[in-house]
Amino acid sequence: MRHILAVLVENNPGVLTRVAGLFSRRGYNIDSLTVGRTESLNISRMTIVVEGDDLVLEQVTKQLHKLIDVIKINDITSEQYVDRELVLIKVGADPVIRGEILQIVDIFRARIVDIGRRTLIIECTGDEGKINAVIESLKPFGIKELVRTGKVAMLRGQKFTSISETKEDE
């Protein structure tokens, strides 16, 4: 089963290596890992999508906790959450077929962010299913280049993955 972990880490040099190294040496499978700053200056947040049964997840979580730079881990899989990925797709787009592409972009509420002589760059955000669907729809036009972020995710409503004292959700 796939799990989504929201992990708060100290924004120290090497913290990504520590986390990534842990996964590789213990043989855990990362589906995706994103990392970026948070509302606090010294704290970064990773969203890690990891494949494994409950036993594996328990070990992943415990081993992550052993890293001194890891502050907090939430497995949000079984909670209500919002998750998003972003994709940039460069498709072949001769003027004659642009209309068709624009329709697809419209349907997925994606955006065109660059127009070249023979290409378009399309930006789309959404959950994994939507991103997969937009990619599938654009394939027939010839995808020249594609880049997608991993997943970022956040709990809905009054639950938090943050270290602010008052709102902590354990």
Place this chain on the structure above:
Amino acid sequence: MPLSGAEIIIKSLQEEGVEAIFGYPGGQILPFYDALYSSSLKHYLVRHEQGAAHAADGYARATGKPGVCVATSGPGATNLVTGIATAYMDSIPIIALTGQVPCELLGKDSFQEADITGITLPITKHNFLVNDVKDLARMIKEAFHIATTGRPGPVLIDIPKDVQVNKTKFRYPENVSLKGYKPTFEGNKGQISLAAKMIGQAKKPVIYAGGGVISSGASKELFRLAELTLSPVTTTLMGIGAFPETHPLSLGMLGMHGTRAANYAVSQSDLLIAVGARFDDRVTGKIAEFASHAKIIHIDIDPAEIGKNVRIDIPIVGDIKKVLAILNSKMEQHLAGDWQHKIAEWKEKHPLFYESNGSLKPQFIVEQIHDITKGKAIIVTEVGQNQMWAAQYYKYTKPRTFLSSGGLGTMGYGLPAAIGAKVGCPDSVVIDIAGDGSIQMNIQELATAVHYNIPVIVAILNNNFLGMVRQWQELFFDRRYSHTEITGPDFVKLAEAYGAVGMRVEKAKDVKPALKKAIEAKRPVLIDFTVEREENVFPMVPPGGAIHKMLGG
């Protein structure tokens, strides 16, 4: 007055109560050695940086205090790696300080540059690269805190040369604040009550004690638990000394070369109380058949150890000393029954034994070492047959008297670790029980022992073989002794060349007199015991087998 980074390191070490450090100078650690020159800190110059790491480790295991080793950048730092990994696998608190090229040369493949924080990432509990002298004191404080609390382990601090030279105001922090590091010391009360109840109902309990009992200083509490519940106690290699092996409830070591009594007891038990142990494959053998009739209580400070290898019925995360104290307070005195009789019967029927055939037996030598030291020496081992015989045939009664590389199995550990142990415990007799293979991996440290007159005794069980590997070849590879016959120098002459005392013993009757002479010499001594060449370590669980199905012994 501002201090240089080098002076700050010295002051910080002194603030931490460090008395002895083991190291080797070099270009990028020169400012530190310059500051050391005028300080009162005692430094031991080893002959290879690996020796420094093992000496710090031996010091830590013997004293319970963190050991400190120092090396220069690049090759100095990489030479520490095996020693750091050894300490990591056995959860030993050591602090490794390494010089590094100046900050502006980092990442440029500079002379003697190695990414030592990168290299040691998987074998340290944590490590630091100090970029700014202002962070130095705090990082040293954090390093000692991390190394010695929770589940102990090695911490490395990499210090660029310019950071050692730059100056700042020195104030050693009183507290550390690490958001991501808060070990759990107090065990969950509810869980402890459940455990007490389960122990109360058990008919065939066994205590399985590991190195965590020793690092937690919980031997007394363990002893009390065993006596209250009349549970037999088996220890891992790392747990040796946590429970007196002379006690009627002692089963000795379990696992691959454990006693039959220990392995039978675990296999038939209805409750296994695992205390500070981690269900290593050398202990469990075939995991599906390990303690297969037993419920398992697991007490450990490291939550990641719980459920890692076997399913646990009652996990208790916390400091063993604290958890056992509470657990004991909930226990009533049990009475002896069938189980205790069964244990006594197994012990009676299946003692460790070897055949005496007139030749000099390695097991006999270990027994003689036990006799002459009255079981009070600190025994350090190398790795292989020597290590197993030292574990089996010496009866340990106190924690921190058996020092051995258990997890990593590092040949060459013994001599430098013995030096570290003797520095930490100058009043104890310290004996390195060695093989003729292992001793050659760090024999250069004899020079260190002689230089500082650290009177360690090296007892080589010399069979001109890499004995344990040869034993496996005999048993599992059709006696094809591929590259396991090994020659050594004339160890007696070698010892003398180093300035140590060298002796050779070939007959059983000469063993004790030689040991007596060695202990009285008050100088480093090496005794080369010529032993039966193809003696095997028994009993033995074949790799991957169930632990109650043992060969020999």
